Amino acid sequence: MGTLMKSLVFACAALAAAIHPAHAAEPTGEAMAATCAGCHGTQGRLGTVEFMPLAGMAEQEFVRAMQDFRSGKRQATLMGLVAGSFSDGEIEAMARYFAGVKPNAAK
Amino acid sequence: MLNRRNFLKAGAGLALAAAFPARAAAGAGHVVIIGGGVGGATAAKHLKLTNPALRVTVIEANRSYIRPYGSSEVLTGHVGMDDLVVSYDALKSKYGVEFVFDTVTGFDPDRKQVRTAGRQTVAYDKLIVSPGISLQYQAIPGYSAAVAETRAPSGWIPGSQTALLAQQLKAMRPGGTFVIVAPPNPYRCPPGPYERGALVTEWMRRHNPSGKVVILDPKDSFVTDATMQLGWHRLYGYDIPDDYLSDMPADVDNRGKPSPIEWVRAKDGGTTERIDARSLTVTTRGGAVKADVLNIVPPMKAGKLAFDMGLTDASGWCPVDRRTFESSVHKDVFVIGDASIADAMPKSGFAANTQAKVTARAVAAQLAGRAPGEPVWGNTCYALAGSNYGLFVADVFRLKDGKIARVSDQRYLPLDASMAKIRLGAAYQQAWLKTFTEDCFA
Numbered sequence: 001m002g003t004l005m006k007s008l009v010f011a012c013a014a015l016a017a018a019i020h021p022a023h024a025a026e027p028t029g030e031a032m033a034a035t036c037a038g039c040h041g042t043q044g045r046l047g048t049v050e051f052m053p054l055a056g057m058a059e060q061e062f063v064r065a066m067q068d069f070r071s072g073k074r075q076a077t078l079m080g081l082v083a084g085s086f087s088d089g090e091i092e093a094m095a096r097y098f099a100g101v102k103p104n105a106a107k
Numbered sequence: 108m109l110n111r112r113n114f115l116k117a118g119a120g121l122a123l124a125a126a127f128p129a130r131a132a133a134g135a136g137h138v139v140i141i142g143g144g145v146g147g148a149t150a151a152k153h154l155k156l157t158n159p160a161l162r163v164t165v166i167e168a169n170r171s172y173i174r175p176y177g178s179s180e181v182l183t184g185h186v187g188m189d190d191l192v193v194s195y196d197a198l199k200s201k202y203g204v205e206f207v208f209d210t211v212t213g214f215d216p217d218r219k220q221v222r223t224a225g226r227q228t229v230a231y232d233k234l235i236v237s238p239g240i241s242l243q244y245q246a247i248p249g250y251s252a253a254v255a256e257t258r259a260p261s262g263w264i265p266g267s268q269t270a271l272l273a274q275q276l277k278a279m280r281p282g283g284t285f286v287i288v289a290p291p292n293p294y295r296c297p298p299g300p301y302e303r304g305a306l307v308t309e310w311m312r313r314h315n316p317s318g319k320v321v322i323l324d325p326k327d328s329f330v331t332d333a334t335m336q337l338g339w340h341r342l343y344g345y346d347i348p349d350d351y352l353s354d355m356p357a358d359v360d361n362r363g364k365p366s367p368i369e370w371v372r373a374k375d376g377g378t379t380e381r382i383d384a385r386s387l388t389v390t391t392r393g394g395a396v397k398a399d400v401l402n403i404v405p406p407m408k409a410g411k412l413a414f415d416m417g418l419t420d421a422s423g424w425c426p427v428d429r430r431t432f433e434s435s436v437h438k439d440v441f442v443i444g445d446a447s448i449a450d451a452m453p454k455s456g457f458a459a460n461t462q463a464k465v466t467a468r469a470v471a472a473q474l475a476g477r478a479p480g481e482p483v484w485g486n487t488c489y490a491l492a493g494s495n496y497g498l499f500v501a502d503v504f505r506l507k508d509g510k511i512a513r514v515s516d517q518r519y520l521p522l523d524a525s526m527a528k529i530r531l532g533a534a535y536q537q538a539w540l541k542t543f544t545e546d547c548f549a
């Protein structure tokens with residue numbers, strides 16, 4: 001049982017790695033973050049409430065959210081599709097970028 | 108009108124003060140942007156965010172922008188023409204972008220200058236061109252710009268034709284037919300004609316219940332076609348064609364009854380051969396269709412400016428180096444937005460916005476003597492099948508073997524998505540109109 005579980009976990013990890021391979025050349029966190037801005041605000045500094053503002057979000061929170069979107073653990077309309085296009089390293093780079101941006105003062 | 112040769116010459120021999128841009132800080136220079144639409148405005152803002160020392164000048168024909176995205180909502184009265192107007196004030200005051208409100212009429216790539224109808228000469232270190240599309244009215248026999256302005260509007264570049272179409276819809280006789288002639292690929296906003304058809308159908312249910320929408324199409328498919336038709340089925344009793352049925356969820360039940368929205372594909376004779384503007388009749392391969400209101404979305408090419416500047420190839424669009432969008436024809440000139448050839452990327456505002464950012468970073472890097480970084484682009488187009496029924500296509504794009512390729516595999520709202528998600532999609536569409544406009548213009 002224990003072994004079966006382990007190998008299942010391993011199989012899933014291998015599958016995940018196959019689906020989300022590291023890309024040959026990776027854009028910077030800032031460059032990737034720019035593709036989020038159409039909904040989440042320039043530099044993630046959204047001043048309105050419809051989408052999640054990303055500026056100033058703790059790195060871990062961002063990484064967890066993207067990974068959960070990617071795995072389907074977290075329900076989403078389209079973030080699952082978007083998150084699936086970035087590798088772990090890229091998600092971390094975006095997380096570092098957003099964590100370093102000063103959030104928009106509440107409106 | 109200037110032909111291309113004269114156009115190129117018109118820029119020459121005029122070295123005015125503006126021809127000598129100041130190079131104050133390291134990596135600085137003068138970036139001139141022609142076209143203050145989605146692509147141009149986003150590029151201007153992003154250049155200033157990337158390097159505030161850059162001098163950035165936008166040359167734009169109009170004092171404010173009329174946004175095309177969301178403009179079909181004018182037809183249903185959900186918004187007015189005024190709501191489409193976007194100001195350039197924030198780009199000026201918040202970011203220090205300079206504006207020249209004038210039409211570019213001359214280009215001298217050797218001297219790196221452009222010239223305007225108002226006889227101003229502007230010199231650049233780097234030039235970004237985002238002129239949008241030109242509508243090929245004459246490609247449809249019987250159609251013309253004059254007919255579009257008076258009888259059968261297109262409304263694909265928003266303005267007087269959008270207002271006219273809204274007026275015609277309101278005045279349409281009870282039980283009348285609103286015909287949309289959809290364009291061939293590639294064109295601006297791939298889900299747009301079908302979303303427009305849906306919104307007009309929804310409007311008619313309340314205001315003209317026996318009215319009908321017919322979409323005549325020279326294609327057999329379109330992006331979001333499955334999710335859009337599912338929405339039409341649920342909202343308007345549209346029968347889903349057999350070839351789409353197998354993937355549909357269990358609630359789908361074709362009734363075999365006429366529906367207020369009809370999609371006539373190429374394989375069913377939907378291709379338009381000519382129109383008669385006087386009687387508003389469309390002759391298709393499958394026969395004649397009489398319209399009460401006729402909305403023609405004609406074939407498209409790059410904006411006229413791109414032709415005048417010699418930036419297009421035989422396809423009528425602008426070939427570019429995919430990493431930076433630098434023109435394959437002229438060095439130090441970049442073409443972004445609808446006018447560019449961008450492989451898997453659609454001609455959408457979202458795409459133009461992410462192209463502008465990649466290009467802004469590449470231009471800033473070049474001016475600073477650095478190599479441009481690894482690009483990544485995106486596209487998220489929300490569309491409505493009804494005002495509370497949203498759907499979307501979402502893509503991420505990367506450079507692969509010198510071409511722009513989609514790397515996301517799943518693109519659409521799943522066909523078995525819950526109504527809660529569908530309503531959320533519609534709410535996001537409305538929110539996006541606002542957040543997106545801010546990201547481009549404020």
Ligand SMILES: Cc1cc2nc3c(=O)[nH]c(=O)nc-3n(C[C@H](O)[C@H](O)[C@H](O)COP(=O)(O)OP(=O)(O)OC[C@H]3O[C@@H](n4cnc5c(N)ncnc54)[C@H](O)[C@@H]3O)c2cc1C
Binds near residue numbers: 174
């Ligand atoms: C009905 C409809 C719905 C849409 N919905 C969506 C949507 O939901 N999501 C989405 O992402 N996209 C949508 N779009 C598409 C989107 O609007 C376009 O893809 C986008 O505007 C393209 O940006 P652009 O910079 O290439 O061109 P434009 O935004 O058209 O800008 C071009 C600018 O260049 C200026 N210009 C041209 N020639 C000259 C000259 N010689 N001198 C000076 N200035 C000049 C023009 O005045 C204009 O301001 C929609 C479009 C339509 C028609």
